[in-house]
Amino acid sequence: MKTKHDTQRRTQQTKERLKKKELEYQRDLQRYNEILAKGVENDIPPKRAKCKRRSRRRVVKKIQPPPNHPKRPQYSSLGSSEKTPKQSYSPSTDLPPHLQETTTKSFENKVQLKHTYPELLKIINQNLSSNTIDIPLIHNLAPKNLEYESKRFSIPADFYNSTVELPNYSDANEIDFFFAETLKSDLSLV
Structure with missing residues (x-):
């Protein structure tokens, strides 16, 4: 329960807080007026004027194809031009052996339908x-x-x-x- 004494104490504390704020405000205002009296605002440098930038000219580069130089003739001996092309595979290794040549018997060879x-x-x-x-x-x-x-x-x-x-x-x-x-x-x- 709130008592009369508690409410009086709270109102007194709020009054003290308000006095402190008022004193701080008065001090700040007095300090501001002193600064203005000294003419400090003349110390602030003026703002620079905004100048227009020159528009940058676009440089258009022409796209040129790379130069086409004629290929130099390659001199080679006559013997190298007469060679036959090499086979890409060797028939002995890549192809499976013929069925007649196989000697191994597998389960599939032995099984018959009958x-x-x-x-x-x-x-x-x-x-x-x-x-x-x-x-x-x-x-x-x-x-x-x-x-x-x-x-x-x-x-x-x-x-x-x-x-x-x-x-x-x-x-x-x-x-x-x-x-x-x-x-x-x-x-x-x-």
């Missing part, structure tokens, strides 16, 4: 030591379970007789009737 799956596996296992087989071939080709594969794709004999495995067509008779009618309406080609 091989069965077990025969292919046998050939791969024989060539595992050489680097002619791809790594994916080594890892992905495993012996097939032929019995399982044959059972997987075989259709049992009683498949069409059992009603459990057939889908439930409620409109099967209507479909048969539709196809019978379309066959009757078609004209015979004979």
Whole structure:
């Protein structure tokens, strides 16, 4: 809570501050008048008059092409002009050898279209030591379970007789009737 004594003290402090500011202002004003009385403003040099700059003339340089001097003839012996151009490659190193000349056998040369799956596996296992087989071939080709594969794709004999495995067509008779009618309406080609 503010007391009466606190508010009086604050008002007294603000009055003192205002007195100090007023005294500083009076001192500054007195000092300024003393300087003006001495005629100090005459010591300030006059401002220089602004002169117009002369516009600079542009010097246009003509662009000239470089001088074309005729080339001096190069004297060379007659033997050097008769040389044949050198080949840019040597056929022995750059071209692959002919298939008839190759003696190395790779996996691709051994595999034929008539091989069965077990025969292919046998050939791969024989060539595992050489680097002619791809790594994916080594890892992905495993012996097939032929019995399982044959059972997987075989259709049992009683498949069409059992009603459990057939889908439930409620409109099967209507479909048969539709196809019978379309066959009757078609004209015979004979």
